[in-house]
Amino acid sequence: MTPDPGRLRRRLVLEAPVETADGAGGVLRAFTAVATLWAALEPRAARGAVEADAAGATLTHRILVRAGPQITTRHRLRLGPRMFRVVAVRDLDAAGRFLAIDVEERVD
Template sequence: MARLLDPGSLNVRLMLERPVETPDGQGGATVGFAALATLWARIEPVAARAEEAAGAQRIAVTHRIWLRRRGDLAGGMRLRKGARLFVIHAFRDPDETGRYMLCDCEETRP
């Protein structure tokens, strides 16, 4: 059985954003994000690792973010806390009760 979550621990205010494509006038599109909802959440840091790509070092920080259940979560969405961005890689109902969603996220730089 999954551990129970105290609803009072959802103490961080986040903005849920969805990707929006805008035509660029040349047959392509640019992808931006539009606010979808403001919600309460719990952020749990999981791991940090250093990666090197193209000669530059990048720090990847992963988090588990708990939310109340939503039926409209989809791939490509992200969560925002001020200037911090969390890309949602996967989400699930951790105890299959339909009360909460657990999102596996990676913090990115804007």
């Protein structure tokens, strides 16, 4: 199954973690942009959840992109103010030209 490249209409920013020592034996984690990708964003499911005494929801999506930069579960994707945590990445076709990325988005 090869996706239609015309569906890749959204510009997502791929961000990688950058860790620096905090001076107390721990690390501070920030994210820096490493690439901008054309993508298709497909909603999958939503569930209500309480995290740190704050009601909200966790939304799951599947994001389709052309293969390119190495993407792992340490990365995240951003669409404007929306942040997507990478849960899983896999090849979508036998030729390895497209990736399917399962992500979670927290909405408070």
